[in-house]
Structures are given as structure tokens and as C-alpha cells.
Amino acid sequence: MTLSPLNILLFGVVLLLAVGFYGLLITRNLIKIVLVLQILVKAAMLALVLAGKASGNLGLGQSVAATVIVADTIVAVVALALAVQVRRRTGTLDVAKISTLRG
Amino acid sequence: MENLSYLVLSLAAAFCAYRAMISKHLLPSTLYLACVSAIVSISLYMLGAFEVAVIELSVGAGLVTVLLVYTLSVVGDDTYDPTSIIPKPFAILLIAAIAVLAGWMAYPVVIHPTANGEVLLADVLWKHRVLDVWVQVALIFSGVMGVLGLLSEKHQQPKEQDESQVLEKEETIAAHAKQEIHV
Numbered sequence: 001m002t003l004s005p006l007n008i009l010l011f012g013v014v015l016l017l018a019v020g021f022y023g024l025l026i027t028r029n030l031i032k033i034v035l036v037l038q039i040l041v042k043a044a045m046l047a048l049v050l051a052g053k054a055s056g057n058l059g060l061g062q063s064v065a066a067t068v069i070v071a072d073t074i075v076a077v078v079a080l081a082l083a084v085q086v087r088r089r090t091g092t093l094d095v096a097k098i099s100t101l102r103g
Numbered sequence: 104m105e106n107l108s109y110l111v112l113s114l115a116a117a118f119c120a121y122r123a124m125i126s127k128h129l130l131p132s133t134l135y136l137a138c139v140s141a142i143v144s145i146s147l148y149m150l151g152a153f154e155v156a157v158i159e160l161s162v163g164a165g166l167v168t169v170l171l172v173y174t175l176s177v178v179g180d181d182t183y184d185p186t187s188i189i190p191k192p193f194a195i196l197l198i199a200a201i202a203v204l205a206g207w208m209a210y211p212v213v214i215h216p217t218a219n220g221e222v223l224l225a226d227v228l229w230k231h232r233v234l235d236v237w238v239q240v241a242l243i244f245s246g247v248m249g250v251l252g253l254l255s256e257k258h259q260q261p262k263e264q265d266e267s268q269v270l271e272k273e274e275t276i277a278a279h280a281k282q283e284i285h286v
Contacts (some may be wrong), residue, residue, distance in 0.1 A: 003106065004211075004212070005105045008109040009113060009212075010212050012109070014115070014205050014206045016139075019117055021201060022195065022198045029270065031178070032129065032132065035129075035171065036123075038140075039124070041122045042143045044142070045155075047209075049150055051198070055215055056215045057222060058224075060232075062152045062155045063224060063227045065152070065159075066239075069162055071242055081253035083168045084167035084174060084254065087177075087178040
């Protein structure tokens, strides 16, 4: 059985998603969490364009991917600004140390 | 040949993403993320999504990288603490299960022939998905306003200095008045 190019790309998307989820689970640094989120969103965007290509509607896939890029960039910008403020106020970027809502 | 290029691109993207995740310092992680962005852009270009490939290359590999480097220059490059909150074997097991499930649900990708021919991105974006465009405009505006609000620093030190100077002047005046009364 020969794999088509889209199936090979699907393999890459799953790999990227796995790396992103794993990083999200084990990371404690706020800036690195933003970075790992970027990896996850890139995988999702590639999957959207892949689905558009497979369904024969590449324009729709590209349109949704463009929206995802904009939303992801805004999320990254606001999250980085929040990280700067957190560092200024608490002196650390470790999410385990800055959690003050402990029961 | 096309299969080989897609395989190489996929493996390179996964390798760069893994290096970005496990790197001890944040600056190499940022550069690896830019590499992931560039590789994803090449994949998008090969898929025929030219416009999104250009946007991804300029925004993902350009703007986000610059933002991350600027943030690192402000907060400093912290050494990454490798101890995770949850056990790593459990995380690997969970992620393997998720990856197998996702691959099982999506595989195989079958290309459906287009009934109405190829639809241009501009037609989709400006005619069928106009709401998305307005949402993007609102997102960009709110993002810029949010960043301006978050990064603005309140300069309260000059006011405090003024108040302290006024207090010192009042104290000196009161001391002079006391000396005159004693005299």
C-alpha cells in the first residue's frame, strides 16, 4: 500500500500535535508555554489547509487558516505582555510558583 | 519524489518542534520555532495555499519571533526548569494515545474531486466569510489596545519625589519658626 502525499502530511500534523501537547503538559515556564502553543496552532492550521485540499475547497481552508493565524498572533502578543507583567510583579515565570490561589 | 519531500518536511518540522520544546534556554527555542514556521510555510506552498504560506512566513517566522526576542530582552533568558508538574512517562503515554486516536480518526485522507471548480481565496474571504474578516479586525484592534494597556508603565516616582520635597520644605519652615519663637 503506497501512501499519498496528503497522508504523509497528516502524519506530520499528528507528530506536531503530539509534540505540542507533550510540551504543554510538561512545561512550567510562561514564555515557553506560549511557544508551545504556537507549535500546536501551526499543526492545527496545517490540518485545516490539508482538509480544505482534500475536500476540494482549498479557498475555504485558506480563509479559516488566515483567521487562525491572526487569532494566534493576538493570543501570543497578549500572553507575552502578561508574562512581562507577571515577571515584573512576582520576579519569576514559573507557573507553579506564581499560583497564589491555593486551597 | 513528492512523497519524499513531504516526509522530509514533516520530520524536520517535528524535529525542530521537539528541539524548541526541550531546549534549556529560550532564545534557541525561539529560533527553532521560527524554523518550524518556515517549514510549515513550505508545506503550505506545496499544498497550493500560496497566500496563507506567505502570511505564515511573515507572521509566524517574522513577527512572532521578533516579539519573543523582544520579550526575552525585557525579562531575561531564564534557565528552563525541567521538572514537570505531572510525571513524564504518564504524559508520554497520554500523548501517544491521543496521537494514535487522532491519526486513526483522520487516516486515510482521500481527495474529493471539486464539483464547482476551484474557488479563489478572495471570493471566499470577501463574499462567504465576511464575518471572519470583521472578527480579524476586532481581534487586531483589541490585541493592540490590550498590549498598550499591559505594557504601559505608570510613572509614580516623580510625584512621590515632589511630595517628599514639599514635606522637607514644610519641616524646614516649621524648624525655622520654632527657632524664631525661642529667640
